[in-house]
Amino acid sequence: MWDRDPHTEAKHDVLKIYLDAWFPIMASRWSTGICYVDAFAGPGEYRDGSVGSPIIALDAACRSEVSQYPTEVQLVFVEKEPDRFAHLESMVVGRDLPQRCHVTRRLGACEEVLLPELDGIKASRGPVFANFDGWGVDTPFELIKRVGQGRRPEVLVTFHSQWFTRFAGQEEVGAGDRVFGDREWRAVADLASPIDKRRYLVDEYRRRLTAAGFPYHLTFELLDEGNHPLFLVFGTTQEVGVEKMKDAMWRVDTVSGSKFRDPRDPNQLAFDLSDGDPNITLLLQQIREQLDQGPKTLVELQQFALLETVFKKVHAKTAVDRLEADGKVTCRRARSYDQFIVERAADSLF
Numbered sequence: 182m183w184d185r186d187p188h189t190e191a192k193h194d195v196l197k198i199y200l201d202a203w204f205p206i207m208a209s210r211w212s213t214g215i216c217y218v219d220a221f222a223g224p225g226e227y228r229d230g231s232v233g234s235p236i237i238a239l240d241a242a243c244r245s246e247v248s249q250y251p252t253e254v255q256l257v258f259v260e261k262e263p264d265r266f267a268h269l270e271s272m273v274v275g276r277d278l279p280q281r282c283h284v285t286r287r288l289g290a291c292e293e294v295l296l297p298e299l300d301g302i303k304a305s306r307g308p309v310f311a312n313f314d315g316w317g318v319d320t321p322f323e324l325i326k327r328v329g330q331g332r333r334p335e336v337l338v339t340f341h342s343q344w345f346t347r348f349a350g351q352e353e354v355g356a357g358d359r360v361f362g363d364r365e366w367r368a369v370a371d372l373a374s375p376i377d378k379r380r381y382l383v384d385e386y387r388r389r390l391t392a393a394g395f396p397y398h399l400t401f402e403l404l405d406e407g408n409h410p411l412f413l414v415f416g417t418t419q420e421v422g423v424e425k426m427k428d429a430m431w432r433v434d435t436v437s438g439s440k441f442r443d444p445r446d447p448n449q450l451a452f453d454l455s456d457g458d459p460n461i462t463l464l465l466q467q468i469r470e471q472l473d474q475g476p477k478t479l480v481e482l483q484q485f486a487l488l489e490t491v492f493k494k495v496h497a498k499t500a501v502d503r504l505e506a507d508g509k510v511t512c513r514r515a516r517s518y519d520q521f522i523v524e525r526a527a528d529s530l531f
């Protein structure tokens with residue numbers, strides 16, 4: 182066991198808020214069974230007694246809001262280190278589980294034991310939420326691809342801060358090939374600036390997620406008080422998944438005071454997320470860049486905010502109102518947002 186970093190705590194808050202919604206919604210809609218996977222499960226507990234991701238998931242799965250539905254709920258935990266695995270076992274064994282809730286624990290490397298396990302329980306027939314939270318950069322793309330072949334898959338992949346430096350500097354090309362699933366990412370070497378490299382790596386990873394069956398994604402960095410970043414990538418088949426994950430992320434900031442950063446932001450602004458009075462400086466800039474390419478409807482800008490930034494759909498309108506008040510854009514208003522046109526003001530020096 183080890184101490185829980187503040188950014189890990191924030192990530193656990195995001196996970197808990199998301200899974201507390203995910204389990205009951207999926208259980209109510211899918212009679213085929215639902216499955217949560219923790220591929221790098223850890224010991225289930227930290228030194229201060231706070232619980233790890235597998236136990237957070239188990240607690241969420243055991244609630245009566247979930248067990249009231251007649252669907253099978255499967256949880257699959259994989260941990261490579263025997264001591265950690267034994268501790269996790271001790272936290273699960275003897276626990277009173279609802280009748281249709283099953284927990285499978287496997288000691289071993291996830292790249293070897295996970296897929297046979299998922300095949301055995303026929304997890305791909307129903308929704309699967311797979312949490313890949315390794316040390317550094319361990320998640321093989323092969324696993325992401327296989328999870329993506331299911332009917333309603335979602336993945337949450339954690340990358341640690343050294344990800345960008347190790348891959349941008351091509352220090353470990355073998356690890357890079359495993360994480361990206363091919364060698365094309367190595368073209369990062371042709372880029373000069375660290376900012377371009379970072380953006381390229383994030384975009385390359387997103388491109389592969391789309392190809393692997395996750396057309397919607399959300400990438401964000403969590404920063405703790407010491408500014409230690411944790412980079413999270415969420416992939417899903419449904420836009421609503423991104424909306425819910427983003428809600429979780431915005432709610433967590435008000436709880437923990439952690440900061441967020443958009444990994445594709447060239448200026449790497451870190452800011453609080455708070456629904457009360459959000460700091461939308463970055464979004465103003467991002468929307469202006471979009472309008473450089475031509476007029477957009479408000480619906481398009483809302484989609485852009487939801488799917489390409491750390492902001493929520495609702496913030497797009499706030500940003501457009503602000504830009505209009507500042508004379509940066511002109512709006513052709515319409516009752517329906519898909520006919521509400523926003524364009525650069527003719528004399529605006531963007």
Ligand SMILES: C[S@@+](CC[C@H](N)C(=O)[O-])C[C@H]1O[C@@H](n2cnc3c(N)ncnc32)[C@H](O)[C@@H]1O
Pocket residue numbers: 219220221222223224225226232233234235259260261262265289290291292314315316319
């Ligand atoms: C960051 S910790 C996981 C923390 C846990 N997800 C949580 O939030 O409480 C990573 C864990 O993955 C385990 N691990 C490392 N490589 C692994 C592999 N190839 N397969 C399964 N587990 C692995 C490590 O022993 C460690 O316990």
